[in-house]
Amino acid sequence: MPYPAPMRTACIPLRATLLNTADIELWPGGLLQARSNGHARLLARAQRVLRRKRDGQYLAVALAEGLQPLIPNLSREPGLAIAKRTLAQDAARHRNGLERVATLPLHRMQVRLETLGLDADRYAARSGLALIPEPTQLRFAGFDRWRRALWLDPGAARAWGRMQNAALEDGIVLDAISGYRSHDYQLGIFERKLARGLTVEQILAVNAAPGFSEHHSGLALDIGTPGEPPAEESFETTSAFAWLQANAAAHGFRLSYPRDNPHGIVYEPWHWCLARRDSAG
Numbered sequence: 001m002p003y004p005a006p007m008r009t010a011c012i013p014l015r016a017t018l019l020n021t022a023d024i025e026l027w028p029g030g031l032l033q034a035r036s037n038g039h040a041r042l043l044a045r046a047q048r049v050l051r052r053k054r055d056g057q058y059l060a061v062a063l064a065e066g067l068q069p070l071i072p073n074l075s076r077e078p079g080l081a082i083a084k085r086t087l088a089q090d091a092a093r094h095r096n097g098l099e100r101v102a103t104l105p106l107h108r109m110q111v112r113l114e115t116l117g118l119d120a121d122r123y124a125a126r127s128g129l130a131l132i133p134e135p136t137q138l139r140f141a142g143f144d145r146w147r148r149a150l151w152l153d154p155g156a157a158r159a160w161g162r163m164q165n166a167a168l169e170d171g172i173v174l175d176a177i178s179g180y181r182s183h184d185y186q187l188g189i190f191e192r193k194l195a196r197g198l199t200v201e202q203i204l205a206v207n208a209a210p211g212f213s214e215h216h217s218g219l220a221l222d223i224g225t226p227g228e229p230p231a232e233e234s235f236e237t238t239s240a241f242a243w244l245q246a247n248a249a250a251h252g253f254r255l256s257y258p259r260d261n262p263h264g265i266v267y268e269p270w271h272w273c274l275a276r277r278d279s280a281g
């Protein structure tokens, strides 16, 4: 059972996608919780929900009859034109039955890192990590431990579903802690820590720099097992971890940050990444 039954609605297609643009995410209807009664009715009918990436604000719903704003001054929202174009392209793609995943440009991220006082080139050289672009499209891969939508690259979503099923056949329950994370999400963590008075160096000792996390690609996910705290080193003592060590490679996943990895990132037995994009199937 790779895709647990959704909590609120039974009509989420397994091939549901998150369309990604620089400023705005386009969610499929049925996955986002309404924050008011008026919005609940609109969200229930929405084909897509436009959501601002920086703060999660719902901006508009795409209904069969057109775009319905959820905020005043929608027309002045940064990135709206690109979001609308993406909506139109999505409709065309459905007609043509095509699925094409590209990546978003990195330029904005480089500028924002400079603003934070983080030299991306120097960090890349020192860590051996690369800036990772966000994909233009992500696939719904079921729900995470907290019943939030789990988004992954389409190939990773398929591989994760197959691996979760294979584990279950061996009596092992794998659950997802976290999959795709946007640049904005990771920047938010960084900015909150800076605001609390930590230095860039102190933050980088614990977190990968924003833009450099494998989670941005949609190919990586943090895996847990029921009864274990999320993202703790103790995961390595579980039968779920032993199963992953024996079987994950056959499903295309590898452990990104083993003990004493050359990137200087702490040992993360929970963090697995698809080693190659699976374009088939």
Ligand SMILES: [Zn+2]
Pocket (backbone or CB within 6 Å): 215, 220, 221, 222, 270, 271, 272
């Ligand atoms: Zn991770």
